[in-house]
Amino acid sequence: MTTTVGIILAAGCATYLTRCGGHLVLSRFRSIPPRVQAALDAVPAAVLTTLIAPYLLKAGPAEAGALVAGVLISLRGGLMTTFLGATAILIALRNTL
Amino acid sequence: MSVRPDNLDLGEVPDDETLEAAVVAAIPAEPGRRSELREGLRASIPVIIASSPFGLLFGAKAVEQGMSVGEATLFSAAVYGGASQMVGLDLFGERVAPWLIVLSIFAVNFRHVLYSAAVGQKIAHWPFLEQMFAFFFLVDPQYAESERRAASGRTLTFVWYLCMALPVYVLWIASAAIGGTFGKLITNPEAIGLDYLLPIYFLSLVMGFRKRPLWLPLVLVSGGVALLAVKYVGSPWHVSIGAAAGILFAALMPPKESEEAQPTENPTQEPA
Numbered sequence: 001m002t003t004t005v006g007i008i009l010a011a012g013c014a015t016y017l018t019r020c021g022g023h024l025v026l027s028r029f030r031s032i033p034p035r036v037q038a039a040l041d042a043v044p045a046a047v048l049t050t051l052i053a054p055y056l057l058k059a060g061p062a063e064a065g066a067l068v069a070g071v072l073i074s075l076r077g078g079l080m081t082t083f084l085g086a087t088a089i090l091i092a093l094r095n096t097l
Numbered sequence: 098m099s100v101r102p103d104n105l106d107l108g109e110v111p112d113d114e115t116l117e118a119a120v121v122a123a124i125p126a127e128p129g130r131r132s133e134l135r136e137g138l139r140a141s142i143p144v145i146i147a148s149s150p151f152g153l154l155f156g157a158k159a160v161e162q163g164m165s166v167g168e169a170t171l172f173s174a175a176v177y178g179g180a181s182q183m184v185g186l187d188l189f190g191e192r193v194a195p196w197l198i199v200l201s202i203f204a205v206n207f208r209h210v211l212y213s214a215a216v217g218q219k220i221a222h223w224p225f226l227e228q229m230f231a232f233f234f235l236v237d238p239q240y241a242e243s244e245r246r247a248a249s250g251r252t253l254t255f256v257w258y259l260c261m262a263l264p265v266y267v268l269w270i271a272s273a274a275i276g277g278t279f280g281k282l283i284t285n286p287e288a289i290g291l292d293y294l295l296p297i298y299f300l301s302l303v304m305g306f307r308k309r310p311l312w313l314p315l316v317l318v319s320g321g322v323a324l325l326a327v328k329y330v331g332s333p334w335h336v337s338i339g340a341a342a343g344i345l346f347a348a349l350m351p352p353k354e355s356e357e358a359q360p361t362e363n364p365t366q367e368p369a
Contacts, residue, residue: 012175020232022210023217046343053323055296074304
């Protein structure tokens with residue numbers, strides 16, 4: 001086994017630990033305090049927003065336009081409509097601006 | 098519920114319709130299960146569209162950095178997390194100590210601890226081994242879709258979960274292999290928007306949660322802190338720092354009285 005393969009397998013195990021660890025720790029508690037529950041409910045919006053942040057910093061007019069369009073479309077449409085609509089607008093803006 | 102994942106033979110990389118037909122045929126008719134399966138497969142489509150370019154890009158960059166196609170493919174299969182794989186590649190290029198590479202990948206993926214804790218409550222009724230199997234596939238979109246489904250009042254089933262997870266996983270691995278083999282053929286990914294599909298997908302997901310209590314202040318806090326962290330601390334720490342700020346904010350806000358009376362198995366769910 002090369003070092004590279006060793007690193008990859010170790011990284012895979014470490015990643016799996018993060019994916020099952022949260023549940024294994026939390027499930028040991030019989031009841032979850034409301035503040036912990038509120039924190040858990042906040043996880044999706046909080047984490048997903050941070051994943052967008054670096055892209056905001058390098059957004060030009062086309063990218064900014066697509067993101068604004070995405071927000072507007074999402075007020076009416078579902079996930080798929082939003083995703084495809086904003087992508088279409090990004091491609092259109094990049095090829096015209 | 099006894100579902101045998103080894104019956105769902107996904108074969109090579111079938112397109113979605115053959116896949117759907119094959120899986121429908123492989124599972125005995127039972128009301129509810131087929132629609133679980135269809136909806137799971139359907140949820141995987143935008144994720145595949147959004148993530149495949151990154152899988153290809155990862156494969157191409159890995160080979161460029163001196164990995165073999167096999168190693169690049171193994172990387173995608175074992176770690177299965179785009180951002181952390183890119184960070185790992187960067188460090189491979191720098192020739193840093195192996196344990197530091199593993200630690201960095203662990204740090205980038207640490208957010209999954211939160212996903213695991215949150216989704217774990219919603220799949221606690223599954224057999225233990227099914228839970229442990231499912232957690233392997235708990236990537237960002239898998240987590241977000243699971244939250245969305247649970248929030249709309251649906252019970253998360255193993256069938257739905259795997260029908261969403263497996264196509265995404267198989268195509269993620271395949272895209273690394275294809276990118277590694279044919280990487281030099283992708284000349285201008287920007288013209289067709291490939292480099293910006295992930296933020297658009299994440300934005301669509303974030304907007305999907307907008308009916309949750311405190312959504313706007315939460316997005317502003319974690320987004321604002323993450324922006325500052327990108328500038329002053331650097332990637333990938335903006336994820337942990339921004340998310341911690343938002344989650345801490347949510348925890349410190351006064352809890353609603355109704356929430357305090359809730360039993361643990363029933364986290365408050367917003368109207369769909």
